[in-house]
Amino acid sequence: MVGFELGSVPFNADGWGPPDSSISVPNQISNAPFAPFSRSDKLGRIADWTRSLSNRPGSNSKQNATDSAFDFSGDDSFATLAADEDSSFRLVDTAAKSHHHGQHRPKFNPRWRFNPHHNRSQLPQRRDEEVEARKREQEKERARRDRLYNLNRSGTNAGQRRESAVFKSSVDIQPEWNMLDQIPFSTFSKLSFSVPEPEDLLICGSLEFYDRSYDRITPKNERRLERFKNRNFFKVTTTDDPVIRRLANEDKATVFATDTILSTLMCAPRSVYSWDIVVQRVGNKLFFDKRDGSQLDLLSVHETSQEPLPDVKDDINSAHSLSVEAAYINQNFSQQVLIRDGKKLNYDEPNPFATEGEEVASVGYRYRRWKLDDDTFLVARCEVQSVVEVNNQRSFLTLNALNEFDPKYSGVDWRQKLETQRGAVLATELKNNANKLAKWTAQALLANADMMKLGYVSRVHPRDHFNHVILAVVGYKPKDFAAQINLNTSNMWGIVKSIVDLCMKLNEGKYVLVKDPTKPQVRIYEVPPDAFENDYVEEPLPEDEQVQPPTEDAQGAEANGAANEVEDKEISTEAA
Numbered sequence: 001m002v003g004f005e006l007g008s009v010p011f012n013a014d015g016w017g018p019p020d021s022s023i024s025v026p027n028q029i030s031n032a033p034f035a036p037f038s039r040s041d042k043l044g045r046i047a048d049w050t051r052s053l054s055n056r057p058g059s060n061s062k063q064n065a066t067d068s069a070f071d072f073s074g075d076d077s078f079a080t081l082a083a084d085e086d087s088s089f090r091l092v093d094t095a096a097k098s099h100h101h102g103q104h105r106p107k108f109n110p111r112w113r114f115n116p117h118h119n120r121s122q123l124p125q126r127r128d129e130e131v132e133a134r135k136r137e138q139e140k141e142r143a144r145r146d147r148l149y150n151l152n153r154s155g156t157n158a159g160q161r162r163e164s165a166v167f168k169s170s171v172d173i174q175p176e177w178n179m180l181d182q183i184p185f186s187t188f189s190k191l192s193f194s195v196p197e198p199e200d201l202l203i204c205g206s207l208e209f210y211d212r213s214y215d216r217i218t219p220k221n222e223r224r225l226e227r228f229k230n231r232n233f234f235k236v237t238t239t240d241d242p243v244i245r246r247l248a249n250e251d252k253a254t255v256f257a258t259d260t261i262l263s264t265l266m267c268a269p270r271s272v273y274s275w276d277i278v279v280q281r282v283g284n285k286l287f288f289d290k291r292d293g294s295q296l297d298l299l300s301v302h303e304t305s306q307e308p309l310p311d312v313k314d315d316i317n318s319a320h321s322l323s324v325e326a327a328y329i330n331q332n333f334s335q336q337v338l339i340r341d342g343k344k345l346n347y348d349e350p351n352p353f354a355t356e357g358e359e360v361a362s363v364g365y366r367y368r369r370w371k372l373d374d375d376t377f378l379v380a381r382c383e384v385q386s387v388v389e390v391n392n393q394r395s396f397l398t399l400n401a402l403n404e405f406d407p408k409y410s411g412v413d414w415r416q417k418l419e420t421q422r423g424a425v426l427a428t429e430l431k432n433n434a435n436k437l438a439k440w441t442a443q444a445l446l447a448n449a450d451m452m453k454l455g456y457v458s459r460v461h462p463r464d465h466f467n468h469v470i471l472a473v474v475g476y477k478p479k480d481f482a483a484q485i486n487l488n489t490s491n492m493w494g495i496v497k498s499i500v501d502l503c504m505k506l507n508e509g510k511y512v513l514v515k516d517p518t519k520p521q522v523r524i525y526e527v528p529p530d531a532f533e534n535d536y537v538e539e540p541l542p543e544d545e546q547v548q549p550p551t552e553d554a555q556g557a558e559a560n561g562a563a564n565e566v567e568d569k570e571i572s573t574e575a576a
Contacts, residue, residue: 167517170274170295177525180511181502185269185520191494198368198448201252201379202243204349208338208362210388210397210453214473219415225457225468228335231361234353235260235297237289239280241381243352243367248285253369253377255500257288260296262380263442265499265513266492270435272303273319274517278532279524281508286500291532298323299330305432307409316465317405325465326403331361333401333455334385337473338362345387345394362386364396366447372497376504382447397475398444401455402429402437404471406462414458418472425456430485438487444478445489451475 012019217223237258238244244256261277265288275296278289290296301322302309310317316325347364354360366382385399407413412428430437444452453475460467482489502524503511510531514523 168274169276169514169517171276171291171512171514173514173525174527174531177512177527180506180524180526182516182521182523185522188269188495188498189491191498192488192490193372193494193497194490195370195372195493195497198370200366201247201369202349202367203347204243204365204367205351205360205363206344206346207364207384207387207396208340208344210386210399211337211339212388214337214455214470215475217470217472219418219471222469222471223336225329225332225470226336228332228361230359231335232354232358233331233361234351234363236353237292238381239287239289241352243349243365244379244381247367247379248287253379254284255286255288255372255376255378257378257380258290259380259382259443259446260439261288261290262446262496263439264296265496266442267435267438267487268495268515268522269520270304270438271515272435273300273515275515277513279503279506279511279513281503281506281511283508286503295323297327299326300433300436301326301403301405302409302432303436304434305409307411307432309409316463317409321465322403322405325405326401329403329457329468330399330401333457333470334399335361336470337399337453337455338386368446368448370493372500376500378496378500380446382443384447384449386453388451395450396447398440398447398449398452398478399455400440400452401457401470402433403468404456404458405465406459408462414456414471418456422472422474434485438485441478441482441485441487442492445482449478452478452481 010019214223238256238261241258247253248256264271264275264277273295276291276294277296278291280287280289301319303319309319309322312318315321344362345364351360351363352365362385364384364387366384368380368382370378370380372378383398384396386397388395388397404410404414410428410432412425414425417425440452440454453473455470456472456474457468457470459465460469476484499513506526510527510529512525512527512531514525515521516523
């Protein structure tokens with residue numbers, strides 16, 4: 001046997017260590033590396049026998065996944081040894097080391113790699129303290145990450161769960177604007193006002209008849225959504241409407257608006273995205289206007305959903321892209337479901353915004369007057385899109401389309417559920433698009449439509465936002481539907497009455513109502529008389545310049561072919 005010589009160990013009667021400083025550390029261990037420990041580290045075993053066993057020839061080191069606090073293979077302090085005491089001195093770092101920012105990443109030896117065939121029984125049965133401590137720390141970190149992830153997904157308020165682009169104000173608030181008031185939506189819920197039945201002052205335009213064969217559409221015999229590029233749609237604001245100007249000159253009322261603007265006010269407490277309405281006080285009159293290219297011309301999609309949309313503006317599923325897509329779908333749908341045989345119901349006056357010979361969409365404008373109090377009458381331009389005649393009985397319809405863009409976001413696949421579980425589909429839409437559906441219902445009630453037709457329109461392919469199919473069309477009576485979605489007419493008019501009363505107390509001038517982008521409240525600003533006169537309107541890109549759908553399959557290829565046609569799909573906002 002090889003002999004083992006211990007050497008002389010001096011005895012110190014007064015305490016630990018060498019008896020005096022003259023005794024130096026033996027030369028052969030003067031360069032031994034020292035492992036720095038944090039005071040919070042739990043020290044386990046002195047020697048890692050399982051590691052040394054696993055490194056013996058013929059053993060499979062991959063089988064041993066026990067992490068040891070004594071593995072310093074990734075620590076640079078052992079690469080070079082300290083020259084003297086001063087250079088090896090370091091302050092104690094009590095902060096927990098994080099691998100998230102790239103510092104001190106462990107070297108990924110074979111033992112770090114994931115082994116799918118790994119079995120717990122192959123690990124040593126005895127759990128050491130440092131392994132348990134590390135496991136506890138990992139559990140804490142995972143729980144913290146999960147908490148943050150869930151908070152970001154569900155969000156405590158709209159601001160945390162929505163794309164940042166949506167949270168911008170719909171209008172740039174200028175520094176010189178003077179904020180007069182801010183009204184929280186909670187005050188709106190208590191309002192109530194009973195308005196008498198209105199009277200029709202005038203009806204303009206012409207209506208085409210509804211094609212009832214669309215009521216029989218199912219997902220199995222879907223119909224392709226057509227495009228009506230030659231028909232003009234008008235989104236004219238209140239003060240640009242020649243009929244409203246005429247009625248104002250004749251002192252027919254003191255307050256003037258359109259159904260779009262009134263429905264936005266009536267359903268304000270359901271809104272999440274920012275919107276704005278321009279208010280003009282002229283003499284004893286009040287005009288509610290929208291800006292050119294305003295958000296009110298588009299239709300929000302997924303506005304009241306908990307599921308966030310992509311926050312990239314160019315993404316076809318971003319809030320802005322979906323709004324433009326929904327506006328096009330609604331326009332095309334409202335014209336496709338008509339009997340296009342030239343038969344029309346013409347009113348006393350033609351469409352006030354169309355020039356002679358121009359092909360215009362089927363629309364009837366009803367100018368209706370409501371009495372708010374003895375001195376205050378409100379006139380609004382309301383729209384119906386079509387008429388149906390059954391047994392010599394005419395019914396007026398509003399036509400709107402809900403659109404499915406990707407079942408992954410809503411969690412309900414229309415093609416599978418529309419026939420068997422239509423209620424579930426509608427319930428999901430009411431949850432994700434509460435504001436939009438309430439506004440459509442309010443507009444149908446304002447126009448005194450007999451029926452509101454809701455189309456279910458879906459993309460041919462989830463990544464193709466140019467081609468769509470109609471899967472179903474369902475009719476509802478506006479009053480019944482309002483009751484179903486908990487839309488209270490006296491509350492709607494209570495909101496309008498309170499805002500009218502508030503604005504009537506303002507001095508003559510121009511003001512703007514803005515829905516706060518992040519909070520459930522509306523603000524009133526006083527603005528200069530020339531505000532919004534030269535608004536720059538960002539027109540939607542022509543189709544050939546937009547992001548093209550994929551060509552991964554036949555549907556995508558077909559979509560590409562259609563999208564390559566040079567088409568300029570603009571929402572016409574021109575006035576007469």
